[in-house]
Amino acid sequence: MILGSLGSRLNRAINKLLGKPTVDERAINEFLLEIQRALLEADVNVKLVLKISRRIKERALKEKLPPTVSRKDYVIKLLYDELVNLLGGKKPLFKIRGKSTKILLVGVEGSGKTTTAAKLAKYFKKRFGRVALISSDVIRPASHIQLADMVREEEIPVFWKENATAAEIIGEGLERFKNYNVILIDTAGRHKDEQGLMNELREYFEITKPDHVLLVLDATIGQAALKQAKAFKEMVPLGGAIITKLDGSAKGGGALSAVAEAGVPVYFAGVGEKIDDLERFDAGKFLSRLMGMGDLEGLIDRIDHAIEESELLEKMSSGKFDMDDFRQYVKGLERMGPLDHLISMLPGIKIPSDRILAVGEESLRKWDAIINSMTPEERRDPSLIRGARIARIARGAGATQGDVRNLLRAYNQMRAFLSGKRVPRLLRGLMKRYGM
Numbered sequence: 357m358i359l360g361s362l363g364s365r366l367n368r369a370i371n372k373l374l375g376k377p378t379v380d381e382r383a384i385n386e387f388l389l390e391i392q393r394a395l396l397e398a399d400v401n402v403k404l405v406l407k408i409s410r411r412i413k414e415r416a417l418k419e420k421l422p423p424t425v426s427r428k429d430y431v432i433k434l435l436y437d438e439l440v441n442l443l444g445g446k447k448p449l450f451k452i453r454g455k456s457t458k459i460l461l462v463g464v465e466g467s468g469k470t471t472t473a474a475k476l477a478k479y480f481k482k483r484f485g486r487v488a489l490i491s492s493d494v495i496r497p498a499s500h501i502q503l504a505d506m507v508r509e510e511e512i513p514v515f516w517k518e519n520a521t522a523a524e525i526i527g528e529g530l531e532r533f534k535n536y537n538v539i540l541i542d543t544a545g546r547h548k549d550e551q552g553l554m555n556e557l558r559e560y561f562e563i564t565k566p567d568h569v570l571l572v573l574d575a576t577i578g579q580a581a582l583k584q585a586k587a588f589k590e591m592v593p594l595g596g597a598i599i600t601k602l603d604g605s606a607k608g609g610g611a612l613s614a615v616a617e618a619g620v621p622v623y624f625a626g627v628g629e630k631i632d633d634l635e636r637f638d639a640g641k642f643l644s645r646l647m648g649m650g651d652l653e654g655l656i657d658r659i660d661h662a663i664e665e666s667e668l669l670e671k672m673s674s675g676k677f678d679m680d681d682f683r684q685y686v687k688g689l690e691r692m693g694p695l696d697h698l699i700s701m702l703p704g705i706k707i708p709s710d711r712i713l714a715v716g717e718e719s720l721r722k723w724d725a726i727i728n729s730m731t732p733e734e735r736r737d738p739s740l741i742r743g744a745r746i747a748r749i750a751r752g753a754g755a756t757q758g759d760v761r762n763l764l765r766a767y768n769q770m771r772a773f774l775s776g777k778r779v780p781r782l783l784r785g786l787m788k789r790y791g792m
């Protein structure tokens with residue numbers, strides 16, 4: 357069970373809220389109290405917990421909601437956003453160049469470096485082909501056997517040398533594996549004192565000149581991870597962290613949030629002792645799973661979408677409609693979301709569906725590239741786009757000038773359509789009907 361009871365407690369609080377007939381201030385207070393307890397029990401720092409609940413409360417009560425979103429759903433979305441943020445936000449994996457990418461693993465004794473090195477080697481081998489390991493831990497020389505044992509079936513070479521210093525091993529290993537795509541370097545974690553470890557770390561860093569330094573952190577230390585992450589970050593440029601032992605720890609929430617607070621992104625989670633017990637860490641997916649709500653992300657997407665659409669609807673009715681709005685509108689068409697639905701309900705109005713709805717997926721991608729190629733100023737005021745600007749935008753988007761003109765034509769048609777006196781009035785009527 358990951359992170360002890362945090363997931364089930366969050367889940368229980370959410371379901372209780374969903375079961376309420378209406379959501380008023382009292383219900384929100386009750387909900388937040390349970391969330392606070394759950395987070396504190398998972399060792400999340402009390403200041404962070406209070407900050408989160410304060411923000412959720414403020415926004416849950418004050419913010420105007422789009423017609424298609426209930427306050428309950430909105431509170432859950434606020435919680436989700438805050439928790440994703442607490443866990444470091446959503447981010448793609450760091451770049452692997454493909455050729456000779458060197459990754460140095462660091463961390464204190466027993467944090468799980470050697471185990472993680474083996475896990476990562478398998479993970480990267482699947483994706484990037486030739487992967488090799490260097491075992492530079494001369495303080496616990498058996499660690500190269502531990503490493504070799506773990507990757508035995510994976511056919512991943514492990515470099516190690518008797519009677520050599522760590523620096524010599526790293527130097528020689530890098531030379532031997534210079535034609536490999538990814539080289540992972542396991543280091544020693546045991547030292548008489550912290551300063552000794554840090555000095556050595558600095559030395560490894562200089563020899564290796566790694567593309568990425570990853571800190572391996574044990575989840576069971578909870579929020580003490582903040583101090584550790586900071587100490588390592590001061591010594592070497594940390595590219596990210598891997599939190600191990602999330603499978604057995606009730607303090608994982610504390611460790612994860614502390615590392616995020618230290619500004620170090622968490623890329624992987626160790627969830628067991630075996631080589632396959634490694635997960636790519638993604639705050640959103642992690643939360644969905646943690647709370648046992650497989651459709652949570654879907655719910656959040658739907659809510660985000662509805663909020664976006666209602667903002668767009670408001671813009672449309674006010675007569676302002678720039679290129680960014682157009683892009684959003686076109687994207688909405690692509691998804692066939694509620695906005696489309698709303699517009700199709702405009703009484704007596706026929707959307708020029710033959711033109712706009714017929715846009716194929718390929719043109720949508722092209723349009724997106726073209727709009728990206730415009731300057732912010734041009735997006736705000738597309739009437740600026742003439743002559744040389746058209747050529748420049750086309751070049752930047754890898755499109756033809758004809759493509760740019762087509763897009764401008766579609767935009768102008770849409771705009772003219774929306775600025776027709778009748779339409780905004782109807783839109784306003786519609787918004788009123790929906791209590792906006």
Ligand SMILES: Nc1nc2c(ncn2[C@@H]2O[C@H](COP(=O)(O)OP(=O)(O)OP(=O)(O)O)[C@@H](O)[C@H]2O)c(=O)[nH]1
Binds near residue numbers: 464469633
């Ligand atoms: N349950 C669980 N155990 C883990 C995980 N990662 C590592 N371990 C265990 O933690 C212990 C220490 O792991 P190592 O990989 O040897 O840690 P290390 O950082 O290399 O240790 P030193 O080299 O002594 O500094 C081992 O018993 C591992 O099996 C994990 O994600 N989950």
Ligand SMILES: [Mg+2]
Binds near residue numbers: 469493543544
């Ligand atoms: Mg080790």
